[in-house]
Amino acid sequence: MSSSLIKPHLVHLSGSGTDLGHAVAERDRELAAGKPSVAQPAVGPNTHVLVVHAGAATNLGWSADGFVRRERFHHGQSLINPAGWAARPRWEEDVELMLVALDPGWLERLADEGGFRGTLEITPRYHCSDPLLSMLVERLVLEYEGSGPADTLYAQSLVQALAAHVIKVAASRGGGPGPGASGLSPRRLAQVTDYIHANIAERISLDDLARVAGVSASHLTRVFRVSTGQSPHQYVLRLRLEHARRALLGTDTAIARIADACGFADQSHLTRTMRRHLGVTPSALRTGR
Structure with a gap:
């Protein structure tokens, strides 16, 4: 049986091999803690690794930031391990896993093409319930388990979608937008x-x-x-709050009508939003004018 290209200590079941170039997709089995197996390396893989639990519910213990953690994992729950990250997972039972490894340099270039500059930092995420991530990983693994040759173009499209999702949910930029980033005219x-x-x-x-x-x-x-x-959402929200504030202070229009005129779902929505962002309710603001 061939070895896992992502984590050599895993029992390899199926996978893409080197077909994808900047990514590897696999289905592997990890033996329960204490069973004879290849020792886990002290340093994690040099790729960003997405792991989706593909079997029955079981417990996982791991180490992070000097702390030992333990959670019960159910089918479809996932982890995101940045390149070099060694969490030393310890499963209570043998588990079947679906894994996708992403080349950090390629992911960096993909983010750059999206208009950002600086160092792309992937944040570790544990015990995630992310249906989209799980679905994309599963579709990618299944593509290499069919009876015929995998459709490489389809598989690469899945990798692109998966990478974009990882950038969205787990990435941060140390430097933020670069000085060359241009805005709207x-x-x-x-x-x-x-x-x-x-x-x-x-x-x-x-x-x-x-x-x-x-x-x-x-x-x-x-x-x-x-x-x-500001993001478009922040800009619109601040504008709505300012319109509402002026109406509350300058008119006797019913609060419910002000909420509707300013784009809030209802008076309760306006009240919650104003309390959260301005620290005062519409009624209190009007009373104190």
């Missing part, structure tokens, strides 16, 4: 903010704003933040 930014002001009472989606700006929804979030220092 003044004209485009004015069009977007004018649209927000004109439709503050309505549901405003990222797709709506992207159409006004003439860019993709994913790109809009980056360039809008560069231009304003």
Whole structure:
């Protein structure tokens, strides 16, 4: 039986081998703690490793930040281990795992193409319930377990989607957006903010704003933040709160009507949001004017 390319101490069951270039997908078995097996290395793999539990529920103990932890893992729950991270997992029973290893250099380049600069840092995540991550890993592993040759283009598309998801949920940037990152042109930014002001009472989606700006929804979030220092969501929320604050202080309009006119779902939504962000309720703000 061939060895795991991701973690040599695992019992290898199936996998992509080197077919994907910048990624490896495998189904492996890890023996319970105390059973004879290849010793685990002191340093983790030089790739970012996604692990999805594929068997019956069992307990896992591991070490992190000087602490020993223990959780019960159910089918589909996952872990994200950054390159070099050695958590020394200890399963109470033999377990079947689906793993995907991502090349750090390739993931860095993928993030750079998304408009960010600096060192990409993957944060360890333990005992995750992430249905999308689990589904993508499973589809990728199953593609290499079919009766015929794997569809490499399809498999690579799954890897791209999986990598983008990992960047979204587990990555941070030490340096943030680089000095070369450009925002919206003044004209485009004015069009977007004018649209927000004109439709503050309505549901405003990222797709709506992207159409006004003439860019993709994913790109809009980056360039809008560069231009304003805020995400579109933060900008809209602050504008709604400011409109509500002015109406509460300057008119006797019912709070429920103000909430509706400012784009909040209802009076309770306005109250919760205002208390969280301004530290005061609409009623208290109006009483103290």
